[in-house]
Amino acid sequence: xxxxxxxxxxxxxxxxxxxxxxxxxxxxxxxxxxxxxxxxxxxxxxxxxxxxxxxxxxxxxxxxxxxxxxxxx
Numbered sequence: 001x002x003x004x005x006x007x008x009x010x011x012x013x014x015x016x017x018x019x020x021x022x023x024x025x026x027x028x029x030x031x032x033x034x035x036x037x038x039x040x041x042x043x044x045x046x047x048x049x050x051x052x053x054x055x056x057x058x059x060x061x062x063x064x065x066x067x068x069x070x071x072x073x
Contacts, residue, residue: 038071041071042068042071045064045067045068045071046068048064049061049064049068052064
């Protein structure tokens with residue numbers, strides 16, 4: 001005959017919640033880094049527009065427009 005064992009589920013639930021929270025925090029940090037990188041790239045591209053209009057850029061205005069639209073998504 002087996003004897004049932006009493007298990008404290010509260011600690012297991014807390015560990016599970018903590019683990020999920022840690023993963024979400026890591027995901028948020030990763031997304032923030034990606035967002036910052038995209039923002040910097042978008043800023044550079046927008047800065048290049050003026051150079052393109054004056055003919056001082058190696059980038060075609062149409063290409064810059066496409067790149068800016070893609071980064072803005």
